[in-house]
Amino acid sequence: MERIEHHASFGGWQDVYRHRSEVLDCDMEVGVYFPPQADPGHPDHGPCPVLYWLSGLTCSAQNFITKAGAQRHAAEHGLILVAPDTSPRGDAVADAEGYDLGQGAGFYVNATQAPWDAHYRMYDYIVDELPAWVEADPVASGARAISGHSMGGHGALVIALRNPGRYRSVSAFSPIVAPSRVPWGEKAFGAYLGADRDAWAAYDAVALVAGAEERLPLLVDQGGDDEFLSGQLKPELLQAACDAAGHPLTLRLQPGYDHSYYFIASFIGEHIAHHARALRRKA
Numbered sequence: 001m002e003r004i005e006h007h008a009s010f011g012g013w014q015d016v017y018r019h020r021s022e023v024l025d026c027d028m029e030v031g032v033y034f035p036p037q038a039d040p041g042h043p044d045h046g047p048c049p050v051l052y053w054l055s056g057l058t059c060s061a062q063n064f065i066t067k068a069g070a071q072r073h074a075a076e077h078g079l080i081l082v083a084p085d086t087s088p089r090g091d092a093v094a095d096a097e098g099y100d101l102g103q104g105a106g107f108y109v110n111a112t113q114a115p116w117d118a119h120y121r122m123y124d125y126i127v128d129e130l131p132a133w134v135e136a137d138p139v140a141s142g143a144r145a146i147s148g149h150s151m152g153g154h155g156a157l158v159i160a161l162r163n164p165g166r167y168r169s170v171s172a173f174s175p176i177v178a179p180s181r182v183p184w185g186e187k188a189f190g191a192y193l194g195a196d197r198d199a200w201a202a203y204d205a206v207a208l209v210a211g212a213e214e215r216l217p218l219l220v221d222q223g224g225d226d227e228f229l230s231g232q233l234k235p236e237l238l239q240a241a242c243d244a245a246g247h248p249l250t251l252r253l254q255p256g257y258d259h260s261y262y263f264i265a266s267f268i269g270e271h272i273a274h275h276a277r278a279l280r281r282k283a
């Protein structure tokens with residue numbers, strides 16, 4: 001593991017690490033923000049909870065840490081932020097022409113189809129390998145939450161719904177709530193998981209809500225002027241699935257906001273405060 005960036009930020013540190021992923025069989029870059037409370041000299045020093053952030057299509061480990069303005073809020077609440085890349089990377093890793101398949105578009109699934117199955121195991125990386133690596137550091141308390149944007153919002157919802165007890169809270173910005181039923185997801189799932197749509201349901205938040213073993217409340221913010229709202233995101237499908245299952249959902253339509261990081265930066269403070277409340281509670 002190698003630290004490749006180290007910046008003072010709001011009394012803490014914004015680092016970027018490169019580490020070897022056995023699950024993905026490639027090197028991965030990860031942004032990690034350590035709040036001031038992680039410093040042994042801080043009066044409130046102690047193990048800090050971790051918020052995992054999953055980014056969207058075309059993103060690397062850089063987009064969230066440079067655009068969301070999350071560090072100020074994480075410093076206030078004493079949260080570690082972990083922002084991984086969105087796919088395996090490298091010359092040996094399969095790729096495709098479009099921005100919505102291949103490198104930068106891992107969709108947080110474990111691919112079963114060649115050539116993708118050689119490296120694309122982002123579900124296992126996010127659920128198991130990355131937390132094991134991050135939380136081996138005693139500065140991490142073991143309490144974790146998860147959030148993300150668009151493709152990463154899909155990843156956050158699916159991972160929380162499939163792993164009861166693993167996350168104290170979950171939220172999403174502009175998530176792809178039903179990837180099995182929209183063009184981005186149909187293209188990616190067809191390539192990574194194959195033609196059998198039954199296999200897609202394990203990675204589709206709307207399909208998973210009915211059978212969720214834990215009714216962990218979902219917080220979702222969605223921009224009203226998002227260019228992808230009606231074609232790719234369809235939050236009304238998540239509302240309907242949650243209503244039918246009795247699953248708690250706070251879906252907030254934010255008028256005037258688009259799909260960009262300007263939207264995320266406007267509400268990330270509220271999401272971090274939401275996660276901090278859940279993470280402070282005793283398990």
Ligand SMILES: N[C@@H](CCC(=O)N[C@@H](CSC=O)C(=O)NCC(=O)O)C(=O)O
Pocket residue numbers: 055056057058059063067099149150151152259260261
């Ligand atoms: N028009 C873009 C499409 C890609 C895009 O909008 N990516 C979003 C996430 S979309 C769903 O996952 C994003 O976060 N982009 C990075 C950013 O910093 O804004 C294109 O062609 O690139």
